[in-house]
Amino acid sequence: MKKRWYDYLWILSLSYLILGFFNILFAWLGLFCFFTPLIISVVKGTKGYCNRYCGRGQLFGLLGGRFGLSRKQDIPGWMKSKAFRYGFLIFFFVMFFQMLWNTYLVFAEAAELKQVVTLLWTFRVPWQWAYHGELFHPGVAQFAFGFYSVMLTSTILGLFTMILFKPRSWCVYCPMGTMTQLICKVKNKERLL
Amino acid sequence: MAKATRIPRKAQVMESLCVACGCCVKVCPMKAVSIYKGIKAVVDQKLCVGCGKCAKECPASVIEIREARP
Numbered sequence: 001m002k003k004r005w006y007d008y009l010w011i012l013s014l015s016y017l018i019l020g021f022f023n024i025l026f027a028w029l030g031l032f033c034f035f036t037p038l039i040i041s042v043v044k045g046t047k048g049y050c051n052r053y054c055g056r057g058q059l060f061g062l063l064g065g066r067f068g069l070s071r072k073q074d075i076p077g078w079m080k081s082k083a084f085r086y087g088f089l090i091f092f093f094v095m096f097f098q099m100l101w102n103t104y105l106v107f108a109e110a111a112e113l114k115q116v117v118t119l120l121w122t123f124r125v126p127w128q129w130a131y132h133g134e135l136f137h138p139g140v141a142q143f144a145f146g147f148y149s150v151m152l153t154s155t156i157l158g159l160f161t162m163i164l165f166k167p168r169s170w171c172v173y174c175p176m177g178t179m180t181q182l183i184c185k186v187k188n189k190e191r192l193l
Numbered sequence: 194m195a196k197a198t199r200i201p202r203k204a205q206v207m208e209s210l211c212v213a214c215g216c217c218v219k220v221c222p223m224k225a226v227s228i229y230k231g232i233k234a235v236v237d238q239k240l241c242v243g244c245g246k247c248a249k250e251c252p253a254s255v256i257e258i259r260e261a262r263p
Contacts, residue, residue: 047231051215061216074254080210168252171214181213184231 006053010062013055017155020117020148024130024141027148034176041180045187050177057168060158064167075165075172082193085178092175095121099146107139114142118149119156202243203261208233210255217247217256
């Protein structure tokens, strides 16, 4: 099959993860992976982002497929159930708003900037080496740390299920994928449950 | 002697569990699969040759190669 330019977007996804180790402010670029799928689903009513442009999916496909890092087993039934997918989306939302709240507190100068990346919503990993200072308000950096935590956490989860199940098993419960599919269903008046 | 009839095997999607990720579209050598309005994968039964690549790729394992009675 002929490769198109968008078949190489995994390079961007990989670079994004690496850049976060050097300067946390690059984490803001991740908003592209947030707004592009939403805009495509709202405007066009398709999952064009998942289907074509998702660099993270491509990265998992490459590591699990070409590099053989996946057992290629079936994902358990409960993980593809609507209950789990919608539940995970809600959980992700709650955690995301908590992260926004923490950012707000720093902007409002009610809390100090915490130079940590929180993995799997639990483990606070010191990350001060990627913060170089005073150019922006500390709140800008707080959002970057929070957003990078979300991105790294989901990558770790995705890698974990990539190894256990099929390469792109992250796509089954990816909150963005679930959300864009819901938007498409609403737009096209399809049943949600 | 009765003519032996062979029922062709083709890809069938369990639509209610499909996440519409599009992995199946990428691997299909016949361009027989498409994502319908971001909701589910749809297999063009006329184009499908039942090779099973999509079933193998599907991260949710919701595609089966089954005998397709017209």
